[in-house]
Amino acid sequence: MSLDIKTYLKDKRTVVDRYLEAHLPDPRTPPAVLHEAIRYSLLAGGKRVRAFLPGATGYGRRAGGKRVRPILTIAAAEAIGPCPASLLPVACAFEFIHTYSLIHDDLPSMDNDDFRRGRPTNHKVYGEAMAILAGDGLHAMAFEWCSRADLVTDLDPVCQVQIIAELALGAGNGGMVGGQVLDIQAENRQVDLAELQQIHVHKTGKLIRAAVRVGALLAGAGMTQFEHLTGYAEDIGLAFQIADDVLNVTGTREELGKDAGTDDERGKQTYPAIYGLEGAQQLAQDCAARAIGRLDGFDEKADPLRGIARYIVDRKN
């Protein structure tokens, strides 16, 4: 495999960021503060921002996210074949859902986090009320971008409705929101492995699964391809969460852009707590290998998906 996954991710991130910059509501139009608050959590502003973390001396991570979910949508579509122009607004919808969930998750009544991606969290800058509304606005915008006739121009409407259903189911009560409820309920008590998996399958897994499946739908995947990509997505979803748990133990605050070791402090159950650090690292590697195995029937167009599976477990933040 000759693909350099870091270059691929960087290139696609640029594509996503440029599309966002060009299509997000203008921050000069009212209500300006809402558009600003949304951009604050969503965008890097095109450059690396100075880390606001107390004690930080240099420039921190990009304020914008890694765009894992939209890139998964793009990579899954590319694994099948030619991509429609409407790929980008739909891929961005997954970033909107993810970002809104981070904003709400950081609120004082939820995780009460002061830092995210190396900067003060949304509510620390704009206040709680605006952070709740910025999250709500992003949430609606995800569905707006999947349905607006001026953005989605070349999709079969039957496919488009399927895509919207995947997004809603991945984000909602049976997906991400349900997973966050399970997560809250599990704090400060002993959970077994089955319960921990249920939390992660819902909290992060279902949206990642939807992102991949939507990419497959966009590019017109056949039933067998769709099933294999679904399996791939479930495997990397789990790998992603295990790797996140591991990073919460091994990462530094500067690498993570937020406080490290917080899971332990909050009494959250994690994979390293159950399997030990090395055991959890091995488990993440196994998940990634299984995900790559699901792509056996795919040609080199699926190399980005293979690279992403490896990247997820090898990343430092």
Added chain:
Amino acid sequence: MSLDIKTYLKDKRTVVDRYLEAHLPDPRTPPAVLHEAIRYSLLAGGKRVRAFLPGATGYGRRAGGKRVRPILTIAAAEAIGPCPASLLPVACAFEFIHTYSLIHDDLPSMDNDDFRRGRPTNHKVYGEAMAILAGDGLHAMAFEWCSRADLVTDLDPVCQVQIIAELALGAGNGGMVGGQVLDIQAENRQVDLAELQQIHVHKTGKLIRAAVRVGALLAGAGMTQFEHLTGYAEDIGLAFQIADDVLNVTGTREELGKDAGTDDERGKQTYPAIYGLEGAQQLAQDCAARAIGRLDGFDEKADPLRGIARYIVDRKN
């Protein structure tokens, strides 16, 4: 006009409530508390509930809402002609958006309300974190119910995508969420009439407008009908808000199911504050009359819409 609007509203409310009861996630399935919290704010439980308001002596209002938005969708569709079976899940989506906005709006960092519809607000019962998530779950569920293949069975997918776009635009930054931001920004300072109207057009008007337009789309309205119904919706949206402001002054806590006179305490600008009580009442009546005028080209199938316009300005809660 022989239609009894109160009977019509009661009948349609029953239809909506039954559909909700039959299709909402089972509260016995996990995460049970999420499904409970959603039902708490959404449903009356089929009976009038005892008012929890301190000092209340009898039974209060129905805990569930008046279902104004889904009934508007139904009535707009009926004004055009035969309705598809998929009318109900789509109509319910508007109730989900409305209910999520109430839950979030009541939060301590927003309006900090303890009572809603005669009962303690969602966060007073389930806590802030669960209230935020119940709102988020309802928000996603609105789009789920508009896109799920098992619920929406007989819509042209092109029309279905248009409906989803209407819902998202009415709910989002250019609609309800944007309006709430404008509302927050206007607290405790003098706003002029133009600004007050901007707040209401967005905060309540756009979702009501979308509910009516979606009903028209569902029933296959022609372009002219669609435009007249859009005008009707804009007029009743304004009437609705003026009437709400009036009720906040004239209503008792028992009639409203929440504290009365709160706008004044919070320094909120209102129509009675600008026009005086009688002036505001007259303005609401004028809006309702203008809305009814928009329906001149419609036959008796639009009588429910005419009745609703009158009901909005004559109601006591």
